Amino acid sequence: MLQIGTKAPNFEGFIETGVRVSLADYAGRKLVLYFYPKDSTPGCTAEACDLRDNYERFLALGYEVLGVSRDSAASHQRFIEKYQLPFHLIADTDLTILKAYEAWGEKKNYGKVTMGTLRTTYVIDEQGIIIDAIGKVNTKDHTAQILQ
Numbered sequence: 001m002l003q004i005g006t007k008a009p010n011f012e013g014f015i016e017t018g019v020r021v022s023l024a025d026y027a028g029r030k031l032v033l034y035f036y037p038k039d040s041t042p043g044c045t046a047e048a049c050d051l052r053d054n055y056e057r058f059l060a061l062g063y064e065v066l067g068v069s070r071d072s073a074a075s076h077q078r079f080i081e082k083y084q085l086p087f088h089l090i091a092d093t094d095l096t097i098l099k100a101y102e103a104w105g106e107k108k109n110y111g112k113v114t115m116g117t118l119r120t121t122y123v124i125d126e127q128g129i130i131i132d133a134i135g136k137v138n139t140k141d142h143t144a145q146i147l148q
Contacts, residue, residue, distance in 0.1 A: 001102055001120060001133045008033075008124045009100040013068070013090035016076035021066075021090065023128060030063045032146055034121040034137075035103035039071045039079035039089075043119070047139040048085055054143040055086045061147070068092050068103070069117060121146065 002008070012022040023031075034051070036044045051058075051065055058065055065087040071079075076089040090097060098104040103120040106113055119139075123132035123146060134145055 001135050002122065002130055004130055004133055006130055008122065008128050008130050011090075011097045011100060013092055013097055014073055015088040015090055016073050016080055017088075018073060021088065023124070026064055026066075026124070027128065028126050030061075030126060030131075031124040032058065032063050032065045032121060033068065033101070033124060034065070034142075035068050035098060035101060035117055036119055037117040038069060039075045040082065043139045044069075045083060047119075047137065047142050048079070049083055050140060050142050051087065052083065052085050054147075057143070057147070063123075066090065068097050068101075070095060070098065 008023060010023045012020060015021055036047055038044055048067065055065060067089040070092055072093060073091040076091055080089065092098050095104050098117060101122060103118050105118050107116045119137045121134040121137060122130050125131045138145055
């Protein structure tokens with residue numbers, strides 16, 4: 001994981017609507033940048049819905065929320081529509097952002113080692129500095145982990 005107190009890597013990617021976004025677009029605001037494995041799977045849905053249900057709290061505290069996975073923009077659009085997510089999701093199909101944020105690596109599942117998305121969340125301050133890094137995400141109560 002990237003270290004707290006370091007500058008967040010710049011990123012550019014396309015959200016579900018095809019619009020390009022970058023870290024610079026969030027300058028002056030706090031950003032919850034969360035990485036998740038796959039749209040519409042149980043854990044990822046629980047995490048996204050917890051963030052959705054607490055989205056107004058994030059906004060009131062000056063945070064924006066932005067999700068990243070390797071799914072396509074079309075998949076993200078369906079996920080957003082199905083669960084009424086109020087925040088954007090970046091389609092990182094070439095793994096550029098995932099790798100820059102050290103959210104891509106070896107995973108063990110039932111003894112089998114594969115490469116995949118490491119569920120990770122970074123909180124980035126108004127100046128682009130990482131102020132929190134969460135590697136053991138509680139998908140059902142992730143907001144509490146972020147805002148503790």
